[in-house]
Amino acid sequence: MKVEMQNPSVNVSRLKTKIGDWVIVAICVVIMLICLLPMINLLARSLSKTEFLIKHEVFLIPKGFNLSAYSTVLGDPKYIKAFGWTAFLTLVCTFLSLLMSTLCAYPLIFPALKGRKFFNAIITVTMFFNAGTIPNYLLMQNLKLLDNPLVLIIPGCLSVYNMIILRSFFYGIPDSLREAAEMDGASYWTILWNVYIPLSKPVLATLALFYAVGRWNGYSDALLYMKKEQFYPLQLLLYNILQNINQVEVTTQEGFSTPGLQESLKAAIVMFSTVPILCIYPGLQKYFIQGVTIGAVKE
């Protein structure tokens, strides 16, 4: 302390640093608000009474707090069904994709595997060249996958990007572990199951998150390949509602439809389909940061 008092220039620069720190904190608070405000606004709308929405009085705090929009959504079997179907799809896709990624990544880490370069080349080419929308559509047609619920599961069950993350992680596991198991006469299947999978739990959790979010949020495959409404994933249903392709049918107790309630209902539906992901991702933050970072490392 004494030394600082004797040297005013050090003191001034300390003060400057401190002010700078607080300015940065302030900027970060503003950034957080920008990220959160749209969600808060939406939440407020979904919880507000119709009359205040029509009068444009709802900003960030709900006016005339009520849960009628949510009870309408939860009372409508159409949304519950779409929600359940999408949740089911997400679970199946995530499991299948994790399996496929592991099956693809694990054999490729063995340097002695003949044809490894060839397999890697096959995979890399698909990252750069895509046949295009129509050829893919015709393929689905020929495989009899159009309007088949499997079309929402199988074509997207392996992402090269995610597979590479896993492969890089497998590479990072010391060879000595594998070699020790080989010496003991373990089969490659056993080594995968008993050595690699247990050690890769964090990165598998990350991949599960990526795949699950991809399926939960995806709609373009359903838009292209699925005409049957009962198999629409939640997001496509939501798109149709927001675009007013399917009018939201709402009747109040008096028996007529009001535009304001429609609005709070739309807000409630959006909230309803967002909440699952918003609940999951913060808990996995440590892992997905690692996942993204591994993915960025050059092979």
Add this chain to the structure above:
Amino acid sequence: MAKAKSENAKKPMTKQDLWIYVKRYWQLYLLLLAPMIYFLVFKYSPMYYVLIAFKKYSIVQKVSEMPWAKNNGFEYFIKAFKNKDFINALRNTVLLNLFDLICGFPVPIIFALLLNELKFKFFKKTVQTVAYMPHFLSWIIIYGLAFQLFAPTNGLINMIIEKLGGQTIHFLDDPNSWVKTYIGVGIWQSFGWNSIIYLAAISGISPELYEAASVDGANRFQKMWHITLPGIRPTIVVLLILALGNIMGSGFDRVFAFQNNLVMKNAEVISTFVYKYGIKGLQFSLSTAIGLFQSIANVIFLLFANWFSRKMGERGIM
């Protein structure tokens, strides 16, 4: 060591060697079977249908039986480039990607630099969690948010503008405002997520450099400019190459969610054009030709960006 290995590999395999090899490794090939079938069926077999771009499509014929298109098969490519809507979609694709790049590319870098200056661990983590949130929302939901937030009469933003005495802005209905909204929302969605890579790169910079700079009396900005930014330069270059290589690319989900009939002049991109002409309009040959053109242009841009960065003395991505 490496030489010895390669000599070893050159020795022809006897039948016995092969048997030992197969006995040892067959399990791995079995594991690879499913993924390889997946790639062949879903990534390679559609490439056969690319031939449609050079043929006159007919729903009753097999691809091999379809007659070749006029002008040595290039009829549909010529048609595409004579089509004003396609030229417009091509222009929009490039422009929107360029705007994304120019406005959006620096944002995560600046954000990562800011986060790096935060001294309170808990606060830093909170900011990160909040900033990653938009990345986890689907484009449909983001459109839903934007639709409510930017609505002309009762959206939050226009209510504020009105209160401040300004004119209502038609963020999503006016073609020019639409572009700004689209770009802005894109940045909002991705800046936090994209900062992860930069943060990781920053954490790899040796702390000794900062300590030495402090001893020399460098201030915050000098440290950023002379230590942090040079430290993450390779990362920046690689991501810039990828972005440049993707200048002809067009994702579908984001732009399709935001399109409406009033703004098509600026909002139609190649992927949505192909969807409308191909899937909706059943012009299979034309839209396949356009898709092929886009794929090839994409590869060329990526290779060029890679070559350029090597030439400039940076690491490439391939």
